[in-house]
Amino acid sequence: MIHHLKGQLIEKNPTYVVIECNGIGYYINISLHTFSLIPDSEAVSVYTHLQVKEDSHTLYGFAEKSEREIFRLLISVSGVGTSTARMMLSSLQPREVTEAIASEDVATIQSVKGIGAKTAQRVILDLKDKVLKVLGDDEVFVSQSNTNKEEALSALEILGYNRRQAGKVVEKILKEDPESTVESIIKMALKKL
Amino acid sequence: MIHHLKGQLIEKNPTYVVIECNGIGYYINISLHTFSLIPDSEAVSVYTHLQVKEDSHTLYGFAEKSEREIFRLLISVSGVGTSTARMMLSSLQPREVTEAIASEDVATIQSVKGIGAKTAQRVILDLKDKVLKVLGDDEVFVSQSNTNKEEALSALEILGYNRRQAGKVVEKILKEDPESTVESIIKMALKKL
Amino acid sequence: MIHHLKGQLIEKNPTYVVIECNGIGYYINISLHTFSLIPDSEAVSVYTHLQVKEDSHTLYGFAEKSEREIFRLLISVSGVGTSTARMMLSSLQPREVTEAIASEDVATIQSVKGIGAKTAQRVILDLKDKVLKVLGDDEVFVSQSNTNKEEALSALEILGYNRRQAGKVVEKILKEDPESTVESIIKMALKKL
Amino acid sequence: MIHHLKGQLIEKNPTYVVIECNGIGYYINISLHTFSLIPDSEAVSVYTHLQVKEDSHTLYGFAEKSEREIFRLLISVSGVGTSTARMMLSSLQPREVTEAIASEDVATIQSVKGIGAKTAQRVILDLKDKVLKVLGDDEVFVSQSNTNKEEALSALEILGYNRRQAGKVVEKILKEDPESTVESIIKMALKKL
Numbered sequence: 091m092i093h094h095l096k097g098q099l100i101e102k103n104p105t106y107v108v109i110e111c112n113g114i115g116y117y118i119n120i121s122l123h124t125f126s127l128i129p130d131s132e133a134v135s136v137y138t139h140l141q142v143k144e145d146s147h148t149l150y151g152f153a154e155k156s157e158r159e160i161f162r163l164l165i166s167v168s169g170v171g172t173s174t175a176r177m178m179l180s181s182l183q184p185r186e187v188t189e190a191i192a193s194e195d196v197a198t199i200q201s202v203k204g205i206g207a208k209t210a211q212r213v214i215l216d217l218k219d220k221v222l223k224v225l226g227d228d229e230v231f232v233s234q235s236n237t238n239k240e241e242a243l244s245a246l247e248i249l250g251y252n253r254r255q256a257g258k259v260v261e262k263i264l265k266e267d268p269e270s271t272v273e274s275i276i277k278m279a280l281k282k283l
Numbered sequence: 284m285i286h287h288l289k290g291q292l293i294e295k296n297p298t299y300v301v302i303e304c305n306g307i308g309y310y311i312n313i314s315l316h317t318f319s320l321i322p323d324s325e326a327v328s329v330y331t332h333l334q335v336k337e338d339s340h341t342l343y344g345f346a347e348k349s350e351r352e353i354f355r356l357l358i359s360v361s362g363v364g365t366s367t368a369r370m371m372l373s374s375l376q377p378r379e380v381t382e383a384i385a386s387e388d389v390a391t392i393q394s395v396k397g398i399g400a401k402t403a404q405r406v407i408l409d410l411k412d413k414v415l416k417v418l419g420d421d422e423v424f425v426s427q428s429n430t431n432k433e434e435a436l437s438a439l440e441i442l443g444y445n446r447r448q449a450g451k452v453v454e455k456i457l458k459e460d461p462e463s464t465v466e467s468i469i470k471m472a473l474k475k476l
Numbered sequence: 477m478i479h480h481l482k483g484q485l486i487e488k489n490p491t492y493v494v495i496e497c498n499g500i501g502y503y504i505n506i507s508l509h510t511f512s513l514i515p516d517s518e519a520v521s522v523y524t525h526l527q528v529k530e531d532s533h534t535l536y537g538f539a540e541k542s543e544r545e546i547f548r549l550l551i552s553v554s555g556v557g558t559s560t561a562r563m564m565l566s567s568l569q570p571r572e573v574t575e576a577i578a579s580e581d582v583a584t585i586q587s588v589k590g591i592g593a594k595t596a597q598r599v600i601l602d603l604k605d606k607v608l609k610v611l612g613d614d615e616v617f618v619s620q621s622n623t624n625k626e627e628a629l630s631a632l633e634i635l636g637y638n639r640r641q642a643g644k645v646v647e648k649i650l651k652e653d654p655e656s657t658v659e660s661i662i663k664m665a666l667k668k669l
Numbered sequence: 670m671i672h673h674l675k676g677q678l679i680e681k682n683p684t685y686v687v688i689e690c691n692g693i694g695y696y697i698n699i700s701l702h703t704f705s706l707i708p709d710s711e712a713v714s715v716y717t718h719l720q721v722k723e724d725s726h727t728l729y730g731f732a733e734k735s736e737r738e739i740f741r742l743l744i745s746v747s748g749v750g751t752s753t754a755r756m757m758l759s760s761l762q763p764r765e766v767t768e769a770i771a772s773e774d775v776a777t778i779q780s781v782k783g784i785g786a787k788t789a790q791r792v793i794l795d796l797k798d799k800v801l802k803v804l805g806d807d808e809v810f811v812s813q814s815n816t817n818k819e820e821a822l823s824a825l826e827i828l829g830y831n832r833r834q835a836g837k838v839v840e841k842i843l844k845e846d847p848e849s850t851v852e853s854i855i856k857m858a859l860k861k862l
Contacts, residue, residue, distance in 0.1 A: 091340040093301045094308035104824035104855055108672045111306035113690035115673035126852055142339050146721050147670040181859045245297035273319055276297055280374045284533040286494045287501035304499035335532050438490035466512050469490055473567045477726040479687045480694035497692035528725050631683035659705055662683055666760045
């Protein structure tokens with residue numbers, strides 16, 4: 091629900107920052123990676139992940155969308171909670187995490203506190219295909235400057251379609267009419283899929 | 284609880300927009316229909332539906348109140364969740380959805396990904412009477428410029444009274460005193476119903 | 477958590493208003509009593525009650541603190557939910573509700589839709605003592621311009637002490653030092669109680 | 670999630686204040702200690718603790734971070750809820766609470782309404798080591814002007830490491846390179862721990 095927070099930097103610590111938006115001070119947990127990227131300037135902005143539980147609402151903040159993307163992939167693995175994911179992104183650079191997963195480097199993943207051999211293997215098993223996508227896009231899983239094709243593909247994926255299947259249908263649509271808008275590509279794809 | 288969000292459009296994608304209100308960026312899921320209606324201008328406003336679950340708070344946004352009204356009717360049907368409802372409103376125009384329900388057109392409803400024959404029939408069974416109301420009102424289920432009668436009727440319905448029954452009582456009251464205010468119509472109706 | 481909302485009146489209907497604070501539009505359920513008191517001006521303010529449930533966050537709004545006080549007393553009675561409480565405050569004036577409870581007038585309470593004989597009796601049984609307090613204070617259960625004694629008494633009551641018992645102790649403290657501040661009255665009372 | 674609230678003081682009572690931020694009035698429960706420290710000026714700021722439960726969201730406010738720190742330690746003890754913790758901080762000064770715990774003074778703790786002998790002993794058992802830390806730091810558990818060492822130690826503790834163990838590793842790192850930045854201290858410590 092909360093995509094990002096932009097406001098006045100009140101406190102900056104290696105594990106959390108406090109950002110004030112219109113009088114409301116938000117306590118945002120961060121990784122060491124994000125700590126190193128957040129400037130000491132007055133106005134800052136971080137991408138956020140809101141964790142809602144029965145007895146708590148907790149915010150996690152990221153200087154880059156791609157780090158948040160990796161964080162969300164990690165916590166989707168059973169046995170990896172938000173603290174362990176934050177720990178991974180504090181012990182290793184985001185790129186080191188994705189490369190370790192892509193290259194099935196169990197030892198590097200297991201070197202992180204709180205991650206045993208089993209969890210490390212599960213991380214690789216669950217995420218190997220997915221991180222290749224994140225590795226491929228420099229800035230962001232779905233970047234703004236994407237072609238119509240990429241935007242349509244990402245939308246179809248969010249709507250629950252398999253990316254490879256959707257890719258074939260989108261290719262055919264673009265072959266017939268390379269000038270199709272994002273909207274019409276999706277409309278036609280929804281009919282064909 | 285959150286009726287609408289008005290702020291700066293930060294991101295616009297076929298399946299979501301990010302709107303910033305005073306430094307807080309809201310991630311709002313949208314349908315393709317709403318995507319086609321949201322202008323690329325800086326300031327935008329969408330009607331919202333806040334879905335609260337034990338482990339998440341999710342916002343859905345709509346360019347028109349009537350689309351939100353249909354979305355809320357759809358998710359009231361057991362077996363139709365927010366993703367399926369959003370899918371319906373991405374595959375079909377809102378008016379196509381209401382007309383398919385009103386005319387008991389199972390095939391059109393079933394053509395939407397994630398909706399089988401049984402769910403399609405349940406959608407028609409549960410919503411047929413209700414969508415006729417939405418079809419009748421161009422802009423909004425309860426529009427601002429309604430006559431006192433319509434406003435009183437809508438209020439009595441929200442207070443839990445059957446619309447047809449309440450309608451008879453309201454008619455009698457207006458016959459006795461056509462100049463009655465909304466408030467007095469409701470007061471008297473509450474006493475008679 | 478949300479004590480009141482002050483902002484731009486976007487919509488005003490007999491059963492709800494929409495108030496916008498900095499781009500966020502809040503949907504606030506109201507009674508007919510509050511509807512009659514809310515001016516049609518641009519800027520409005522209502523006292524609020526936030527109902528948190530596992531699957532919803534719902535706001536109720538009141539033009540007067542005393543109406544909210546009565547609403548909260550009503551929903552503390554088992555069998556009386558927020559809709560029934562709002563119905564009572566739409567069918568009867570707040571003062572009519574408190575007087576019916578104080579005078580054990582079952583018939584009047586039972587005249588409200590959704591309230592049977594048993595619930596009406598339970599309302600009287602549970603609330604009779606409490607509403608006498610609300611009846612006694614014109615504006616508010618705990619008003620700003622209270623004497624130190626009343627403020628201290630209200631604080632001790634919120635801290636969990638019985639009002640009558642706390643009253644005796646506070647009387648003694650004030651007898652010894654009529655000039656005691658609110659704070660010192662409470663401090664000494666906490667030691668004696 | 671909500672670290673502090675800064676806005677217009679609308680109401681100030683011994684047990685609660687109402688602070689308005691941009692039209693949203695927040696009801697914040699406070700202790701008598703905080704009541705005595707909050708100025709009667711228009712603009713105020715309090716550190717907050719947001720308690721999230723299935724059926725309520727409740728805010729507690731503190732004039733000092735150290736009082737909030739003690740409050741959070743107290744509610745971490747089984748049998749001590751937010752009301753009892755607030756009661757303790759209304760009956761005793763924060764420093765009296767920490768000293769009573771540090772000096773195992775059961776009688777003083779038991780003098781607080783709602784705390785029996787067993788709970789008093791559990792408070793001491795659970796918190797004795799932790800309050801010594803709070804006693805040691807005048808203003809704040811993790812203060813801004815901390816040395817790199819203290820900031821790194823606090824970060825490592827939040828990341829789940831034992832403070833004493835982490836302390837030894839940090840000492841070694843600083844011996845080798847007294848000029849290490851907070852970030853590099855933590856990075857190296859994460860590798861060694």
